[in-house]
Amino acid sequence: MSGMGIYRDGKRLCNFEVAVTQIYRWADGPNCGALAFIDLHLRSDAGCYQERVPAECIGKLEFLKRHPDLCLYQRRYRDSLSACLSERLSEYLQRNTGGLAFCQTGLHRLEKGAVFVAGNRVIGGCEVDAIFSQDIARLHLEPARYESGRQAEELLERLQANDPFVTTPVFAFGILTALQSLVLECGIPLASVLYISGRSGLGKTETVKRFFAVYDQDNTGRPALITEAGSTMAGFRENLRAARDLPVVLDDLCLSTGKDSQRKRLQTGAQVIREAANKGAVRTKAGEHGMLPSTEAGVAITAEFDMQTVSDVTRCIIVSLDHPMKGGRTDDRSIAAGALSAFLEWFLPRYEQEAQLLRERYQATTENKRLDRLATGQFCLQWAFERFMRFAVETGATDETCYKETIRFFDRTLKIWNKKQKQILDRIESAIIKESIPCLLWKGIQKKIIPVHQKLKKLEEGYAVIRGQDLFLPPGVAEWFISVQNGYRGINRNRIGRALKLAGVLVTHESDKANTVKPAQGFHRVYHIRLDQLEKAALFETGGNGFENSTSASTFRGF
Structure with a gap:
């Protein structure tokens, strides 16, 4: 040569x-x-x-x-x-x-149809000669080991064996994660994070690894895109950016005996929930603008505690464990990965049709009612699982009768978790102070919840007494009424007295620093409150709203 x-x-x-x-x-x-x-x-x-x-x-x-x-x-x-x-x-x-x-994972619409970039391979694009950027080439989704019908059948059996009330919504969230960019493309404001809670040792992490976090680190068999809660947020954000339509996990938000440590863990959980749910661009390092890629990953969090704010809880689909998970097999994760892969092979040729049907279904659902964040997440989760079950029917894994029974079971499961989630929300709401103590007392008198009389001797029987502009309120009555209001559970009489004094509605004696007085010789001490000042404080707080058809302080002079 x-x-x-x-x-x-x-x-x-x-x-x-x-x-x-x-x-x-x-x-x-x-x-x-x-x-x-x-x-x-x-x-x-x-x-x-x-x-x-x-x-x-x-x-x-x-x-x-x-x-x-x-x-x-x-x-x-x-x-x-x-x-x-x-x-x-x-x-x-x-x-x-x-x-x-490809530099992004997940669903892509090409000239010849839709494909799914599952890390280092393309699903649904047999004729595509593809290569991948370094960030996503390290991720691997195991292909189905059996033909599609058998793979789906095997997966359904594994869900049944591993407590289906827990595993079914976890796997369904994995399906929804894979279809997330389609959901967002349809204009549905999906903003949900899978939040698996329960005490230590119940199997939260193992359940997530088996049925949600099914991508491997290269071909090692080790789960990818899982960040320990004690790690830096930068590592977690890198996973968010690299994993469009892929599962990302923040693992083990555990309880702490220290108040500062526990507060930091709550803050970490809340921050992750907001960033994952907002689906916006995220900055991972100083100097970056975070424009691309966006955070369209599906995020699961395992934790030993519930979140503490309404906005955080409504951004989650909560699955809580109260007993140890049993029935798992060593290859559950491999079966779940193969089932997801086989499902995507089935779904991708139907991409346009499925997208149109989803739009129509969402429009029909929201035509007469608005879906809040929580309801939107459950709507999408239900749709995703129904599509997987339709795949199972069409590939021979199950029949129409079993399909209907499974969908009914899944609906009941979602209702159970929804009820528990609303209990968490109610508990949070009950701890939120919405009105001041003077405002609550004024409303209690207006609505006749606080029993009122005009004779002083009735003070000993648990009545409040009104004489002209003077309200004599036994501390026990005040404590009983205030302690059942939102945000005041466990309140004591000293705190009530300080709040009334701070509001300027108490009448006290110059020689006595106590917030209570004796209305007459031989009576127990009570709060002596000026009704006109109490009304003024309540109206100032509400701007005059909420007191329609109410009685003014001057009306009480007849007592």
């Missing part, structure tokens, strides 16, 4: 020949459609080499540094060799369409 090389204008530029063998265009991301990589075949007297060169680096000829036997005869020939490469690339582009390079 003497004389091998590239010639230009009668000059031999180098001792090797080069040919473009494949090109790849970006299928997604900010440079969608632009050249991504170029495959080169290099041949010299010493041997042959294959190089994949980033498109923006093709003119730099840096690949020559990796092969010392490839020689450019003179430095001034660099521009000529670059021009020659550009010409050959142009000729190749005129004859070939090339392959696709």
